[in-house]
């Protein structure tokens with residue numbers, strides 16, 4: 001059984017339907033990529049998984065249980081944690097305060113302090129900058145804060161929207177290495193990217209979203225060799 005399974009999902013904004021009959025599976029321990037051009041519906045899909053948007057048709061099954069109708073805070077408590085596009089940090093709060101916001105729903109869990117130490121081992125730059133205001137960091141560092149904050153919520157499924165957008169290649173390399181480390185620690189990751197090459201090179205399985213529909217799916221290494229993908233998304 002997949003850790004998370006989406007079945008026949010339709011999502012609309014008012015009268016405008018954006019996602020059409022989406023079927024997708026995320027196996028425990030994997031890195032799955034969801035790729036597609038600007039406006040394909042990737043963020044809409046993540047917001048639906050996180051309980052921020054309702055859906056008209058279909059179902060989302062987590063660990064064998066439907067998430068239909070659950071509010072977003074209940075979904076977060078299950079460990080389905082969304083690192084949003086554009087990072088959405090609290091710029092006037094310190095790095096550490098931002099990270100602790102990620103554990104907000106865990107209230108007085110005595111393990112929060114240990115998790116903070118652990119997150120700092122994954123992101124040593126954030127440890128150095130922990131007393132700095134988040135708004136004063138570089139774009140790449142802010143992306144690290146957004147991801148580290150997500151990890152403080154103890155994800156079982158880690159949803160990362162447009163991690164690489166607008167960042168220099170060297171920083172993206174660092175972030176990708178962190179994604180692999182997070183995955184090796186047992187976390188399941190959904191990488192949502194406009195950068196199709198990056199996402200396919202760093203995932204096990206992938207779905208290609210085109211104007212709200214799953215146009216292709218398969219093992220990432222095979223999709224990388226697919227002539228249609230090469231032509232449309234890799235500019236070859």
Ligand SMILES: Nc1ncnc2c1ncn2[C@@H]1O[C@H](COP(=O)(O)OP(=O)(O)OP(=O)(O)O)[C@@H](O)[C@H]1O
Nearest residue numbers: 013018036037038039040041042043044045085194
């Ligand atoms: N709040 C909203 N109300 C109405 N339409 C919306 C809303 N948000 C997004 N859309 C529309 O839904 C479609 C999918 O948008 P979405 O943001 O999910 O795409 P995306 O794949 O994440 O794009 P990008 O790569 O630019 O992040 C687009 O046509 C967009 O204009």
Ligand SMILES: [Mg+2]
Nearest residue numbers: 042043085162
């Ligand atoms: Mg988006």
